[in-house]
Amino acid sequence: MPNIFHSKNKKNMSVLIFIDQSDGHLKKASFEAAAYGAAIAKQFNTNALALVLGNVADDLTQLGNYGISKVYQAQNDSFNHVDALVFAQVIAAVVKQLEASVVVFSHTQTGKAVAPGVAVQLKAGLVAGACALPDTTNGFVVKKTVFSGKAFALVNITTPIKVITLNPNSFGVQTTTGNATVEALDVEVPAASVKILATNKVSGEVPLSEADIVVSGGRGLKGPENWGMIEDLAHVLHAATACSRPVADAHWRPHHEHVGQTGVQIAPNLYIAIGISGAIQHLAGVNRSKTIVVINKDPEAPFFKAADYGIVGDAFEVVPKLTAAIKEMRSK
């Protein structure tokens, strides 16, 4: 292993970013984590290194465009599915081998499953759900969302190694130019702790957690048969569809579409809420969205207070018109 770490210089702590993949493709959230990790590396005037586990079809040198100088890849079929216990052991071993001082994950399904185990292996403080770069003027203080997006906490990590999971869509996929070198890494492969029986992926839809735009429907739509207009609007915007809790509870829409405090928490660039009153529990799941548009026939709906733009009107009239207007703009 090359010596990339000068242990005498405490300032020179390398940053290791875990790059998540699925079916051989790097995930969008991982590019954001790479850019975030690279920005931390810049703060400390050190290198941003990436770790990829499993077989990947994508070109890994492209990670240079997000500030990564070197990519380490450990290829093994058993890494193509996430086994938390196995991943934690492998990643912690790589952190030790590379003498990295900061480890970055995306706060996605994989990061949530694996980062806590890595933190324990390294006896490293963990901040889960970070939303800004660390402030190093007095310690290593990371801002994270708490109370389901209703507030932030500034958390000081006091251990030599720091583990951070980054909330998707909170830092931005910031690009630079550069080519990363790729090096194969030989790691010991621990025995699997979980046997995968099946994976069922919803194909053709934009995954909610990765979507830049989300179109969401509530009880105001009156029934599942009226979701066609939601899907039409989502289609012209290349958006994911979502719903409020009563809609999921009534089985109008699948549970994985439920956004809110007890459902999925999202932070897209644009959230369009249609026929949703905006209960505090719903707002907790969406209030990190950059722009919120509310369409509701009740001018007193609490959601208008949390919105950037709004239309007081009947969704059944407004939504098809909005879809047509966006189509028209897109065709110009």
Add this chain to the structure above:
Amino acid sequence: MKILVCISKTPDTTAKIAFKNNNTQFEDAGVQWIINPYDEWYALIKAIELKEKDPSVILHLITVGGADCDVIIRKALALGGDEAIRVDTESDDSYVIATQIAAVAKEGSYDLIFTGKETIDYNGSAVGGMLAEMLQMPYIALATQFELNGSQAKVTREIEGGEEVDEVTLPAVISCQKGMAEQRIPNMRGIMAARTKPLKVVAPVATEALTHIVQYELPPAKAGVKLVTADDVATLVKLLHEEAKVI
């Protein structure tokens, strides 16, 4: 079969979030406390369902916190479970909480440990994964379905863009979310029975926090909504395109 369910106390989902002492502490005046919804609706109820199917199942609940958690743990016992353990210490660091639960779990040799997928206050989603690592047990995060077959379990978990069905040999740690079970309300019989169920208070093991909350912040207030009339959607599209630059 011994099951341990991890329970946390959180402010009610409708609680107003405010802070005191120069924004270093949560303002708890007037706040209603509840069982963390993920711990209650999914982890605990699923464990109760398993006990209902097989009455020989021993079901223990655990929380880490001060005496003010006792109300919450009694409420959990009213839903079900044989006894509860409270580790008498407070912390906002996941590592400390997981260390305390792991110490109790090691002694109790549990076959299954359930947690909620995260708490709705600190949103750490870390205690389950840390516990699994400390106990060297398989960890399945974000489970939506759980089926017990002897010493094995078939667990469906959320992955990006879909789900995965896993088979795991017990003991294991499972973090639970929507889909695992349906919400229940405690009945009078359960509430009466909970009064006499054992609630053991144990002293914490020595450990130290690896993270410290320095301060809290509230998000900046929204500038206010710009309303567009229902027959002028073109203006909305223009605003989204030119002003917000999101489409």
